[in-house]
Amino acid sequence: MSDQQQNQERALKVVRDRIDQVDRDIQRLLNERARCAQEVAEIKSRFDSQDAIFYRPEREAQVLRRVMARNEGPLPDQEVARLFREIMSVCLALEQPLDVVFLGPEATFTQQAALKHFGHSVRCSSVDSLEAVFRDVESGHANYGVVPIENAADGMISHTLDLFSRFNVSICGEVELRTHQHLLMSSAVSLEQLEVIYAHPFALNQCRTWLDAHCPDIERVAVSSNAEAARRVKDSSGVAAAIGGDIAADLFELEVVQANIEDQPDNTTRYLVIGRQVVGPSGQDKTSILLMVHDRPGVLYELLDPFRKRNISLTRVESRAAPQSDWDMLFYLDFEGHSEEAAVQQVLAELESGSVELKLLGSYPKAVL
Structure with missing residues (x-):
């Protein structure tokens, strides 16, 4: 030497x-x-x-x-x-080990969001519907559930909003997750050798530009989930690929042949953590409410004016027809602040004094990670 x-x-x-x-x-x-x-x-x-x-x-x-x-x-x-x-x-x-449920199957972005929020030492289990997530949390079968609420590309998830009006659960937190899509294979081979690509229809749509440019003649097969796509590749004897996220690659031991093939790399999905507890102030919080009203001219202005008068920032306003209700319209509102703050309490009291039905869904910390 x-x-x-x-x-x-x-x-x-x-x-x-x-x-x-x-x-x-x-x-x-x-x-x-x-x-x-x-x-x-x-x-x-x-x-x-x-x-x-x-x-x-x-x-x-x-x-x-x-x-x-x-x-x-x-x-x-x-x-x-x-x-x-x-x-x-x-x-x-x-x-205390926590039991967390999410809309399955495994290896979806919802599971990835759950692990991002709670860490990998929780007991995560999948259920077959969003309604089952709410039901398991409300009944105490699970401590918490993770549900998608909005996507930057596709907007609010209306079914989740409807379930908040039906079940007595509280929002305990939020998770923001960049939905990066990868091309996954059992082993690294050239794109020219590929015979078929499996993916959920949403994933195929989100990656259309990349697929058209690099795999224009390769068969694309839509399946029920990206997890199912990854499973088919794992079990395939042919030269197949799947579109999926990091968690699908890890769970099915697939290689990331091409990373981040989505058309919109900044596409983010927001998830809510639901539970049965009231969450105290953290210093940087949001509050979510549901308002059910009879439709009439100027109703939206009447609902938003209490926030304007108290200089409270609204971060989301969503409206839709109220399902299975005597009311005409349902408004979902996210705004900055905690329900224990005086200004927020004044807003809630003013809204309740009008011809509306108000349901406080919860106050919770803004997403940190």
Whole structure:
């Protein structure tokens, strides 16, 4: 070994020894944090008995915001926050494992959103309908559910809105997820060898430009979900590909042959976390309500004027015919602020004093990650 190589090895050993020490410190502190979580669980169980609430969305949002605020790099803020998200997930599982349901099948973007919000230490299970998600949460069969509410390209998901009017659940949080679509295969081969591409119809539509440019003559087969597309590729003896996200690639052990083939790379879907608890203020919150009214000229102005007078920002307004109701119209509103704030309480009181039926869906932290 040359002198230069020996000098390099000595320099590397110094840094590697520091890394080993840092790893030991991290491991010690992780276990210390876990023991603190166990103490929290013991205290809650001792004082709250059967009504103990172990998952506090507002507390977790505050912790993640502080993590990002004090981060000095070189790791990006979002990556550091994701690491802490997983640490909190593991520690919460020591207090009380959470059961979270989502619209299946597995390996969908909804499951990816659930794991992004709760971390990988929750017990996630799929159900076969949005109604089943609401029913499982309302009945207590699941602690929480994750449901899609709006997509940047396609707008609000009306069926989710209808279910909020039927079930007694609360919104506990929100998740924003970039829906990146990848071309997935069992092994890396050239596009010229492909015989068929499986995908959900929405995915085929979202990736139409890329597919037309790179795979114009390859058969495209629409299936029930991107998870089903990935499963078919995994089981296929031919040269097939699927369109799906990261979670489909991981679950079915497929290779990402081409990443981010969607036509709109900034396409984001917003999901809501539903539960049965009232969430306290986190400092940066949203509130969602449903308003049911009789249709008449100027009704929208009347509904929005209380927000204008108190300078409260509306982030979403959606209207539709009220299903199976004596009322004519249903309005879904998202706005900044928490229901415990004086200005928000004044708005809600003014709305309720008019000829409307108001349902408070919940106040919850704004999405952090």
